[in-house]
Every structure is written in C-alpha cells, then in structure tokens.
Amino acid sequence: MNDILSSMRVVVVTMLVCVAGYTTLILGVANALTPETARGSLITDGTGEVIGSRLVAQGFTEPRYFWPRPSAVDYDAAAAGGSNLSPANPELTDRAETIIAAYGVDAVIPADLVTASGAGLDPHISRDGALFQVARVAEARGMNADAVRGTIERLAFSPGGPFTQDRIVNVLELNLALDADTGTGA
C-alpha cells in the first residue's frame, strides 16, 4: 500500500520535471537560439509562402529541376518510410530499371539515384548524382552546362567536414539557386 502511494507521488513529480520542465526548457533553448530550425527549417518564397523544408526532399519531376533520390512513400512528409525491401528483392530491380529509363542517359548511374533512403525524404543526392543530370537540366533551362556545373560545385559539401570524403548536395537548395540564376520558378 505504501508502495502504491509512493509510486503515485513519483509519477506526478517525474511527469512535472522530466516531461513538463524538460520540454519547456528545451523549447526555450531552441526557440531562443535557433528559432528557424526549431520550426522545421522551413523555406519561404518572396511572398512569405512556405515552399518546403531545407531538410525534407520534395518530388521533382520536371526536366529543368534536379531530381532527388527515389522515395518509397512518394515524398510524403506526413507519413515517412523506407521500402524495407531486402537487397535481393526483384522489386528493387524493377524500380531501378524504371528510373534508369526515365533518366534516359547511356552511362553508369550513381547508386544513390536508384536506391530509396530510410525515410524516403533524403534531401541530398551525391555530387556525382547531380553531375549525372547536368545535361538535361542545362538543356531544359537553355543554360550553359558549365554554369550549372558551377552551381553544383558551389553547393556541394562534405557532410562530415574533413572527416568524410564523398560530397553531397541539397536538391532543393540547388534547384532554388538555379531558379534564382535564371530568374524562373514559382
């Protein structure tokens, strides 16, 4: 009986301190120091309309935009998920063949462009994956391919700084930069 009463008192106090107190404190820290990322790293256009999150992939299909990695949930950021297919599952082969046909480029395709990420929302593609798409994007925009390549090189980064070798690029930021360069876009 004493155990029950003591337990109830500890339930109440841990709720107050570890849930209410802790959450409020971290909310305060986050919104004081990094208010923009605390709300989900949202990007707005000139009129203040939200056009997406810097951290969340969106499903580009038009030729003038760089395309992201495939998504098992069709870039649904309200119900994210991976394919969960075993690496030998023939569905992966079929999906990759469809994607390779959509690109229509007669070259070896970087692996990240034909594999879905864990959450289906990976905002990045590899630098190679971006260079692979330069010809299509440059043609659709009537731009010089070297100018497009220059934008990729400017935005490509190493995720672990000096500690990782592969470079990656944020697809939404890349597409926004190109829209700014050519004065097009939404």
Add this chain to the structure above:
Amino acid sequence: MDAVFLVTLVVGGTALLSWPLGRYMAWAMDPGTDNAATRLFAGISGATGTQDWRRYVTALLVFNVAMFTVTYLILSFQQVLPLNPDAKGALDAHLAFNTAASFTTNTNLQHYSGEVSLSYLSQLGGLMWLQFVSAATGIAALTALARGIAGRETMGNFIIDVQRASFLVLLPLAVIVASYMAIMGMPMTLQGAAQAITLEGAAQTIARGPVAAFLTIKQLGTNGGGFFGPNATHPLENPSFWTNTVAMACLIIIPMGCVWMFGRIIGRPRHAAVVFGVMLVFLVAKITDSVWFETAPTFALRDLPVEQTVGNLEGKELHFGTAGGPLWAVLSTSTSNGSVGAMHDSLNPLTGLIPMTGMWLNATFGGVGVGMINMFLYIIVAVFVAGMMVGRTPEYLGHRVEAREVKLAGMALFLHAFLILGGTALFAATVWGQGATQDPGAHGFSEILYEFTSAAANNGSGFEGLGDGTAPWNIATGIVMLLGRYVPIILPLAIVGSFMAKRRAAESAGTLGVEDATFATMLALTVIIFGALTFLPAAALGPMAEHFSLAN
C-alpha cells in the same frame, strides 16, 4: 578510411567518456550516507527505510504497473485530451496495449508510426515520460544488484533509487544533449504540421514536433522509439552528420557507464574493467563485420548499369557517411536501444545477422542497467562451469554459487531463447506470421525471427517490412516484451538475495580470480557457447540461407 575514423571517434571517444560518467553515477546512485538529494527524494515520495530483494522487486513492479496504466490511459484517450494540434484519432485497444507495454519495458517496439497516429501529449506525456522512468528502473535494479554483491545488508530503496536515476543521471545528460541537438538544427516546436507548396506546385504536409527533446532521451535511455515512423533516418529527427555522430555516442554511453558504476559499488573496479573489455571485444567484432558486409553493393542492382562501388545504399541517408548506417545498427542492437539510422530490413543478409546476434547476447553492453545484469547471469554460469572444471565449490567474489543460483541464472537465459525461438516457430508455422512477411523465402523467415528477437531482448528495432500491426502480433509481442523485461530483472535479484542470506567466504589463493585474462576468456566463451550457439540453427535458416542463396 571514413569508417575507421567514425568508429574510433564514436566507440573510443564514448568509452573514454564513460569512465568519469560511471564514477559520477556511482556517486549519484549510491551516495552511502544520507545526503541532501536522498532526503529530498524521501520527502517527495514519502518512501523510507531499506528493502530486501523481495520488497525491492515488489516496489519496482508496483511502480512499473503505475507507469503502464498511466500511459495506457493517455494513449487510449488522446483524441479528447489536449496537445493534439493535428487532431489524431483513437488507437485500437490492442495497439495501445502493445505500445504501453513496449515503452514501459524499455523496448520501444513500434507498431504505429509516430507522426501518423500520435498526439503530442501521447508522445511527450506518455512515451517520452516512460523513456525516462523505464530507463531509471533499469539503472535502479543494477544499483540494487551491486549493493547485494558488495555485501550490504539491504538492497536500498527502489522508490529513492528510481528518482536518483531519473533526476541525477538521465535528466542532466538529456538537457545537455537535447540543447546540442536543437542548436544543430533539430526541430523543437509544439506547432502542428507545416503546409508547403513545392516548387512544382504540389502540396506537401511536413510533420514536425518537439523532436530534439524526444530523440535525446530515446538515445540515452536505450529506449529507441522514434518520434517519426522511420526513426533516426528521418531528416528532421537526425539532420546532419554531427547530430548522427553524437546520437550514436548517446546509444552506448550510459550502458558503458553502468559497468564502471557496478565496479565501484562492489568495490572491484579491476573486475569491472575485465567485464568492460570482454563487452568491448564483442562490440568491435560486430562493428567490423557489419561495416564490412555492408560494403557489398545492392544485390538486386548487380546486372544493371549502376555504380557498384559505394556499397548498399537502399534504406540509407547520404549525410551520415558510408559507415553511419551499419555502425548505428550494431550500437543500437548491442545495447537494447533499437533506434535505427538505416533500414535494417534492407541491410545485406549477413549485415542483418549482426544486429540479431547483438540482441541474442543482449549483454555486450546491453540496456541501461539491465545489460550489466544480463552479463551477471553469464558471469554466474562462467564461474560455475569454471568451478566444476577444477573441482572446487564455485565462488563469485566470495559468494558461493550453488545449485539454486545456477538454476535461477539458467532459467533467465533459457527464457530469452524460449521466447525468441518459441514465438518465431509459432508464427512461422501459422498464417499469423506467413501472412505478414513482405519478402519471399529465407528473408521472410528473418523478418519473423527479428521481430521476436527484438521483443524478447527489449530492443525495439525491426525488419519493418513485416506487417506487424495486427492483433496477434500486438498481443504476442506485448506478452514477450513483458516477460523478457521483468523475469531477467527479478531472477538475478533473487540470486543476489540468496547470496545475501549466506555467509560470505573469505577470498583465498584458491578462489577463482575475476580480474585476469583467464576469467575474461572463460566469460567470453560462456557468452558464445550459451548465448550465441543456441540461436545458430535459426540463423542458418534465415540470414545465412539467404546469403548463400545469393552467392550462387
């Protein structure tokens, strides 16, 4: 090269940090004489006096029943409770049972998707609260076990211990790490989902929430339940290489610190160092295997014009680096955490075997508190076998290990195997399991095996292709999680209770040493023979069969 750096940083760096943490934890959990904190916690709870093992276990169970009940009620009535900006509806009763059992037992198996099904109150007041107090339950149990082995007259007081673990160990660490995570770009808001119109004019709903606070305690308390369905692969739950790296360190730091705390309370830090070394050898071996196997390219793409040199990228994020996925998988399953940084179902077959091995052993660091308790069971068996081999009465630190203690240890280890293999057999033989698998053949069997392994080991990760959201799965894994949590806490405390009732022998030159390489070898062999070999036939039917079928 990237991989070597990352592994050294995360495992080596965390191992170094765990030593001062263990020292602090010993001070916080077992201050000896009354101090201000102890008096405060006694005042808060009204709990006084000390407990023998039976009363300690009773208080632990009563508190855990309260944890389960409160969370079950919050989950069941979330649709009418506050903090529900996205108007989430009611949960099925069997799903609420499974989820409450899952988070009460420190498992965090998730048969729902957080951003789809749960209100912010359910996430914070139900689940995140349990991520604190269920972890604290494990740390308290280890503290009591260590006090008994140290030869104290009582095990202490559970109600006081659980507050020490919550307020003095978990909370300060969580505040530091969650602040870091927020500053490094993780969301922390109570606003509902954001609505965006993409560059191509499509509508996109972006779920968000108080993620930084939730992720942090999920990592530190070996809980593992993600705020979002795909856990730490979600870019809002793990935005960068540096959040990923610190999150991986958080997976193992308290389980590592628990070993040092145990050594300090029993007064034998060198013994703790030997146990730590054995655990570390297993951990590094698993990491090496896993990172290596995952460098093989995705098998389904082998005949296509796809670059084959970057390893298997299915289910992985690019910004964690090449070794991020498999390293996280090993750390998360060596401890009983179960959060994921890559989709385990899409790992190469032999990579997928390594997480299962981690959960079968469940003691190569293991869950907060309970990992060291599981290793204690292996120590008892190792001491007993060693004693039999040389023909002396087995003793552990002067405590005589006799038939009763070995029976109890054997029962706890046997139960783990029985829950995993029995559950897998039942579901693999019936439509409950056969109708739920996603992939054909051996991989489908692996999905069932993994789910029961994860439930029994209180891990919570999964081969998520499995359709496990149905009533049979919710009820069966719910029961497995409860048995897999409490029996391996109660039986070791009973063993130590039995030690405490006996006269302790003085250690002499003839006593088995527990601080040397001989003991380390004996312990490692015991873990391999009693822990791993039990599961070899099941491993052969699942991941190994899949691997060899692909090799041809």
